[in-house]
Amino acid sequence: MSSHSPWMDRVSLIGGPLLCAAILLAPTPDGLTVEGQAALAVMTLCMIWWLMTPVPLPVTSLAGLALLPALGALPTADALALFGNQAIFFVIGVFLVAAVMLRTGLSARLSLLFLRRLSKSEAQLCNAVLLLSWGSCLIVVSHAVAAMMLPIVLSIVTALDLPARSRTARRLLLSMAWGTVAGSNLTLLSSARASLSLELYGQFLTDSGRAAAPIGFLEYSLASAPISLITLLICGAALAVVFPPEGLDLKPAVARLDQQVAALGPMSRGEWGTVAVVAGMLVAMGIAGPSWLGIVALLASVATFALRIVSWEEAERYVNWGVVLMYGGAIAVGAALTRTGAISWLVDNIMPENVPALVILLAVAAMVTLLTEVVSNSAAITILLPVAMELGLRAGITPRAMAWVAPIAAGFAFALPTSTPAIALVFGSGVVTMRDTVAPGTVVALICLGVLVLSAWLLWPLLGLAVVI
């Protein structure tokens, strides 16, 4: 469903193809191939449709995938082959694991037990919600964490009978939302955009004739998890300052949590099975090479069905399989820009000379953060990462570093309801308004941007992650 008016939907539905046609039919500029021109035309259409969503995101990706061979950017076999990449299968696994955690109730059980232990004061309860939302992203994709936590947090708000503009109500909800946003940068399992980014990076290397080792599960987390942790601390501090405690009696909330914990009963066979499968998957991802991540995720998913933890019908109800189309098409479109030389031509024409590498790093991170406030994270990565890698290369930054910077920066979306599902959910409650998030969220995002750039520049090289060529 588009979040824009019908008028804007019509304009973008027609405007996207018109602009695509205009670019395609224009005289081919010097230095740009006909195939590159076609790839740019397709990307323009996808950009407009991803931004304005006159059609669902997966449909835009399908359009892009179909138009790449139709307009001559890539041969059909090449375009369709890009669809079947490791990231897609990893994402399938990620979402199936999330579905199993939700369906069996294991994630809700762990959350209730955790919150019950940390409800001695308002500050402790709010921080517990923040920490729990963040930590759950270690193994469950952040959107699913938000979906799981929202009813729990709202039940606490109800139990405390908090009035509409209660500071504690807003802090609880924003702790959940910001916790999942910060947690989305923890590991490759925390968000699908990370694996999208790594796949685009791999395609960039292949298509530009560069050799480098792919990025593994632990290696990715080594760079992203510390930033995620610092983001968590910044969020916690900001929420404590903006929404100080109100001196509430938490007994009703504790009683409600007690009720919910009591209603859980003993752990079911399905929950034990989920523990075993998830533990096995995490160990395997840690020790397997990068090229095996998708296979491990798929095998874990198969295990959940084979062990009867969840049925296929249940899995279908927990996952929107449009995610496969969205990511498959997005990777094909992003890779086409590199493969046809379109990115190289674009950067030749837009990049000023002698720009310091640090400035490029900051500019890329800032652009991704800004774009992700208004468009889906995956669309932002697809649009900006190929350009960022080429830009970075010219300025002396490794494409490998950009493959981290872009998805991490896309996780700094704290301000607007259009930025990420978690924020949209708390806005949907009617308790949180723009006044609560725009200013504090912008400040938090700016601080996090600074942390990211400083970490990339100073810390990552110490961890063995090369940033500068």
Next chain:
Amino acid sequence: MSESNPTHVSPEQATVLLALATSRYSAGLVRRTIDEALLLAATGAAVRIEVLYVDEDAGVRRAGATLKDDGFLGADPQESILEALAESHRRLARDRIGQVQELAAPHGIPVVVEEAVGEFSPLLEARAASGRYDVILLTRVQRPFIARLLLGSEDDEIARLARGEGEAKVVITEPD
């Protein structure tokens, strides 16, 4: 806060319309409503307060759609989220309407409540143009300055309708 000059007071029956919504509420507005009702009562009129509460479910639907389209979660998680959000809206409505009733009761002012689901402006505009009200009170919704500059203020349109058709006094306050 903005007001229009009061020009019409029924000597027998006076009605104050308090228009609230999910995104439009202010404790100060509720207190102002009681004050306006008491002012009318002081003229000898039999005053009553009508509360129009609009549950703006667009935010709930948008949240559900975002969870599906951006979050790629399926029907089951969406269903539980939509129910949780709808219950949050209902709780907000009960809480806010309750506050109006609580403040009006000591003064013996009857409160009639109408709850509706949908968009605030069209629902209020229809009532504003009816000419039934002596005073209409509402809060602004927060919109970016550019949007108000380019698209105009919906609240100013309501005030114009109320003044033009019904000669009501219109009070528009800032939200909490």
